[in-house]
Amino acid sequence: MEKERKKYYFSTFDLxxxxxxxxxxxxxxxxxxxxxIQPFKVFFPFLGDLAxxxxxxxxxxxxVITRLLIRKTGAATLCGLIQGIIxxxxxxxxxxxxxxxxxxxxxLIDVVFVFFKERFTLFCSLIGGGxxxxxxDAIFFYVRKMxxxxxxxxxxxxxxxxxxxxxxxxxxxIVRALxxxxxxxxxxx
Numbered sequence: 615m616e617k618e619r620k621k622y623y624f625s626t627f628d629l630x631x632x633x634x635x636x637x638x639x640x641x642x643x644x645x646x647x648x649x650x651i652q653p654f655k656v657f658f659p660f661l662g663d664l665a666x667x668x669x670x671x672x673x674x675x676x677x678v679i680t681r682l683l684i685r686k687t688g689a690a691t692l693c694g695l696i697q698g699i700i701x702x703x704x705x706x707x708x709x710x711x712x713x714x715x716x717x718x719x720x721x722l723i724d725v726v727f728v729f730f731k732e733r734f735t736l737f738c739s740l741i742g743g744g745x746x747x748x749x750x751d752a753i754f755f756y757v758r759k760m761x762x763x764x765x766x767x768x769x770x771x772x773x774x775x776x777x778x779x780x781x782x783x784x785x786x787x788i789v790r791a792l793x794x795x796x797x798x799x800x801x802x803x
Contacts, residue, residue: 624692628684631798632693635683639676639693640700643716647673648707663760667751667772671780674746677720678739678785683798687728690742694720708757715753719746736786743781744774 624632650672655665676697681690698706698716706712723742730738751773755765793800 624684624686624689628686628689631683632680632689633696635676635680636693636696637700640697641704643673643676643697644701644704644706644712661768661772663758664765664769664772667769668776669780670751670773671743671747671776671778671782671784673750674719674723674743674777674781675785675788677716677723677746678743678781679788680720681723681727681742682735682739682785682789683792685732685801687724690720690723690727691717692720694718694723715750719750722746722749736782739786740778740782743783743785744777747777747781748773 651666651669654669658665658668661667677690677694680693684693694716695713697720698713701712701716702708702710708715722745723739726742726745727735727738730741732738748770751769752766755761755769760766760769792798
């Protein structure tokens with residue numbers, strides 16, 4: 615009698631891919647992203663203290679890519695938790711709270727994909743990226759005591775646009791490029 619193989623929700627390939635993406639995102643977000651954003655603030659002087667917000671969508675890019683490549687509920691959340699740990703270790707200014715931030719960002723991306731039943735993956739990645747970065751930036755606004763109606767409204771709109779373009783759309787383009795090269799084959803959930 616042949617032993618019955620256990621089926622796990624995430625395959626070994628899924629977990630390895632998730633770990634690689636989380637490591638890349640965690641190191642970039644933790645060690646380099648804050649410094650990368652600073653020179654671009656001069657292009658947004660009309661935003662004042664919010665001048666760094668237009669590029670914050672890049673923080674969520676890795677989670678959108680993970681969710682598009684690993685089409686399973688919870689992939690972005692688990693990747694976010696791993697990424698948060700790595701961000702914390704590589705100098706994220708929020709310290710251990712980076713784990714919570716990245717985990718919730720991934721969770722929100724997963725929620726959007728589940729809500730739309732994975733039917734509209736481009737739309738889901740756009741909405742998920744926008745929603746996830748809006749959450750992170752809203753917490754950032756309160757931590758930095760930027761709570762005026764102008765800062766919350768304009769900052770929120772800019773954050774959503776940043777998440778849609780730099781996380782959702784860019785993530786979608788990167789995943790499509792990976793599929794077109796044949797490095798990773800497109801899979802159904």
